[in-house]
Amino acid sequence: MMLITRQGGLALGLLFALAIVLLIGAACGGGGDEPGADQNIEDGEPTGDEADIEAAVQAAADAWNASDVEGYLVHFTDNWILMEFEATREGAAGELAEFVGSPPLAPGELTGIQVSGKTATADANEFTFGALVAPKRMSFIKEAAGWLVDHEEDLPAAIPDGVAAVELTLFEYSFEFDSDAITDSNFAFDVSSIGAEQHELVLIRVPEDLDIQAAILSTEQPAGIEDVGVAGPWNPGTDSTVVFAAPLGPGRYAMLCFIEDANGVPHAVLGMVNEFTIE
Incomplete structure (x- = not known):
């Protein structure tokens, strides 16, 4: 990337690219239970599809933090990539290669995981991106490769007492x-x-x-x-x-x-x- 445009290269232009990845958040992969009745995990340790979603979200975060572009993008649908990057998977990989891994991200524990057949939603209220708390609501689709993130919605972070x-x-x-x-x-x-x-x-x-x-x-x-x-x-x-x-x-x-x-x-x-x- 050039300094300030989508075509440029370094410095503050890199930060423009970072604005794209604030929407990336976390993603998922893995296997799980056969699709069937709706599942809702509110308390206790997740199992089946819920556990697969949590594990895959963490795997996506690990790939990001390791600057592994392909390992990161594998957890997203083509639809998500098109919406966020206005590009093909190959084009998105080229953009990500310039900034993947910085700032680091941590998804934290997922809450309110709901699975209905081959779709699911979950909240990442403890998600952090760099120094910022960035809660997200994520929607997933189960494909042959496992659970993939298909959509994300940013949620307001609560301002703690005393801040x-x-x-x-x-x-x-x-x-x-x-x-x-x-x-x-x-x-x-x-x-x-x-x-x-x-x-x-x-x-x-x-x-x-x-x-x-x-x-x-x-x-x-x-x-x-x-x-x-x-x-x-x-x-x-x-x-x-x-x-x-x-x-x-x-x-x-x-x-x-x-x-x-x-x-x-x-x-x-x-x-x-x-x-x-x-x-």
Whole structure:
């Protein structure tokens, strides 16, 4: 990938690619029971199809964290790949090869697993992607290769008691929040997307002396950039949250949106950039 476009190569452009994988979440494979009556696991250890789904979700996460593109994509349907990448399986593999494995993901324990014949749903309320808590509701289809993820829905993460909620408003083309409300690392964002376009939050830690706008437009990779996580995309009128799995460390953090406008220009190029510092 180029720095800022879908065709480019490194640095902040890589983070645009990460926005795609926030939707990836987890997936599945494996065998299981013969399709039959509906099954619903609420308590106790999962068995049969439920156990296969949990094991395959973990296997997909392990493949991601090992930067194994083929081992990761094998857990997704062609339909899912087409929806998320607008590409064939081969094309998706080419995109994933540029960023697979970063940030790391952990699906946590699945809850509310429901199996009906060759379809299933499950919630991953403990799912983390990088430093962000990113709960998901996943839908699966059982094919010859096993249970495959066919659809995902992002769920809002609950802001824990004792964590300061900082209001964050997204619109064309700005992140608006009170930086004075971030007094330490014990905070989360309460998000409102009020514009007319989709928006996302790409969060990175950057060097103190980095010119962020110049870096966005540069064709060379800035040194010292650390991926934190990606949240969204959020449709207009959406309320959500950004919750951190652990308090952020000290440093300067940049917020960017790489969703493209109708002319194919990433919102960050149009000024959708902000920052905060944790002492």
